[in-house]
Amino acid sequence: MTMTNRRSFLTAASSIGAASLAGCLADVNVLDESGEAETLTDSGADPDENSSADPNETESESDDEPDSDESTDELDHLPGETIVDFEDLDSWIGMAGQGRIVDEDDDVYAGSRSARITAEEGIDYAATYRTYSDGLDLNGKNLSLAVKYMGRDQFDLTVQLLAPNSQNVLSFRRSLTGPADAWQRVDLGVNAVDTQPDLQNVQEIRIIGRRRGDESGDIEFLVDDLRAVDRPDRGAVLLLFDATLESHYTTAFEIAEEFGYPGVEAVIPEAVGESGRLTLDQMRELDDAGWDMAARPRTGAQFLHEFSTEQQEGLIRRTKAYLENRGFEDGARHFVTPKNLVQAEAMEFVREYHEQAFRFGGAPNTIPTSDAHNLGTFGGTGSATRHFVDMAARYNQLAVLRFEGIGADGFDEGEFRELLEYIDEKDVDVVSASDLLERDA
Structure with missing residues (x-):
């Protein structure tokens, strides 16, 4: 790269990619650490199904607007803007057979509440999702997420955007090698792309936690403040x-x-x-x-x-x-x-x-x-x-x-x-x- 290009990089506008996860209970491919494709499957799900884990949940219960009430002062130093603040989890659903999501009021990254996602030993991963019936526009964005995982030295985090469905997915996967039991921000890099996601029409965001290293024990982690920032030029x-x-x-x-x-x-x-x-x-x-x-x-x-x-x-x-x-x-x-x-x-x-x-x-x-x-x-x-x-x-x-x-x-x-x-x-x-x-x- 020439010195001119390096100078261009130094002055380029920044961006946090919008990465989310889709809640359709279908098979989705992600790239593991070796670069091989891995299929993420929800237990007993129909690949053509696009419903929530709870058949009583309706589309109208999903808030299609990005969360915007996150406390500002404590986050002013961060690039981009909050798109999910996890203050209200009514729109988030634990994936069928893959753990549960609950409110957490005592351990938060920002604001007054975070989300606690758990799965017992013997369950492969802990996952949650929410839908956006009118679509969420994350085109030209990058994402970051606050995460705290507990009880193990290493952890595997995946965030996926279904745009607009399980055949068109943008996946972000990050291996976390500490610090455990402490909040950290993760700048989510793209790991895999299925077909041709339309990021102007994100219909679902999915968040998945897996064991890494030690495969025993429960899975437990907190998430807060999912942010989007404009991508740089290069x-x-x-x-x-x-x-x-x-x-x-x-x-x-x-x-x-x-x-x-x-x-x-x-x-x-x-x-x-x-x-x-x-x-x-x-x-x-x-x-x-x-x-x-x-x-x-x-x-x-x-x-x-x-x-x-x-x-x-x-x-x-x-x-x-x-x-x-x-x-x-x-x-x-x-x-x-x-x-x-x-x-x-x-x-x-x-x-x-x-x-x-x-x-x-x-x-x-x-x-x-x-x-x-x-x-x-x-x-x-x-x-x-x-x-x-x-x-x-x-x-x-x-x-x-x-x-x-x-x-x-x-x-x-x-x-x-x-x-x-x-x-x-x-x-x-x-x-x-x-x-x-x-x-x-």
């Missing part, structure tokens, strides 16, 4: 390189330079200068070429939350200080989560010391972001990588591709070049982490 791709490997300089950098692409290097201070790792001089050359040297603490075989409170704070603080003391102040603003899992205590320190944070999400992200500390990444070498780049280009979202070794010690050099050529053909800007912050400033 999508974006960010190339994230983990582990401070020498091949990021000797191989990836050389190829990326041919395209004028910046990158983000996740720097482990203790690894710098070791055999097979980046040297300080190499890091400075990358920095001079527009790369960000981001902070990535060394935790060994442990997750960050397995350290004491004092150790967590020290790891995060010292890693940032290492970069700042060596002239990488811009890169030090960004945090890359070691081993991808983070819990609430460490997240507080990340927010205190850093302006932006990355961890595994398994899909693209909405831009502009509603939470810069919850940017999801996915593997740059996986079978779904090009598909997610396509989704970022089509829906003007952000795809963060994460790499480890390039060349002899990892992803084939030729395949890496072919991937960058593929990206170069798409209507996206390739940006650094600092570009993202400057665009949202």
Whole structure:
């Protein structure tokens, strides 16, 4: 991407994609983490049926207007506008045989009420939906949602828009790798598209929660403040390189330079200068070429939350200080989560010391972001990588591709070049982490 395109990205208008979920009890395909299609089926449902779980529910009970009474002051800092505030759940229905939805007054993200969605052990997923008989116009929008999941380290969230029916669906799927038992905003990236959704006529929004990792136990999560924001003019791709490997300089950098692409290097201070790792001089050359040297603490075989409170704070603080003391102040603003899992205590320190944070999400992200500390990444070498780049280009979202070794010690050099050529053909800007912050400033 040329410098002109990068400047265009920095000045582009932002947008939060409108992602919702449709309540038709029919089979819907979504893309799992491997990039394979998976069918979402409601127990005993007729694929041609378009009725609610309760036959006594009528269309007139569905409010077709976006919710607009959400408290403003506490949400003024967020991009876009609220389309569902979950203050009134009369229009929301638990999907047949797949859990239930109830009011939650004591644990809210904003306003006075959120929605609690649950399913007992043995039920595959917990799901709820609402219908819009006159259609909801989410054309040109991106979505974000406030979520709090309980009782497990990881969680799988899907939001779907049926536009106008179960044959025309836009799906957003995000793997959440912490923090558990704490509210977070999720910028919903498009995961899959069935047929040709008409986003000017969204008839249903569906929200689905699944277990991830540990398949035992109940499913329980809260949702609040579904927001829509205008999409930017173009999508974006960010190339994230983990582990401070020498091949990021000797191989990836050389190829990326041919395209004028910046990158983000996740720097482990203790690894710098070791055999097979980046040297300080190499890091400075990358920095001079527009790369960000981001902070990535060394935790060994442990997750960050397995350290004491004092150790967590020290790891995060010292890693940032290492970069700042060596002239990488811009890169030090960004945090890359070691081993991808983070819990609430460490997240507080990340927010205190850093302006932006990355961890595994398994899909693209909405831009502009509603939470810069919850940017999801996915593997740059996986079978779904090009598909997610396509989704970022089509829906003007952000795809963060994460790499480890390039060349002899990892992803084939030729395949890496072919991937960058593929990206170069798409209507996206390739940006650094600092570009993202400057665009949202």
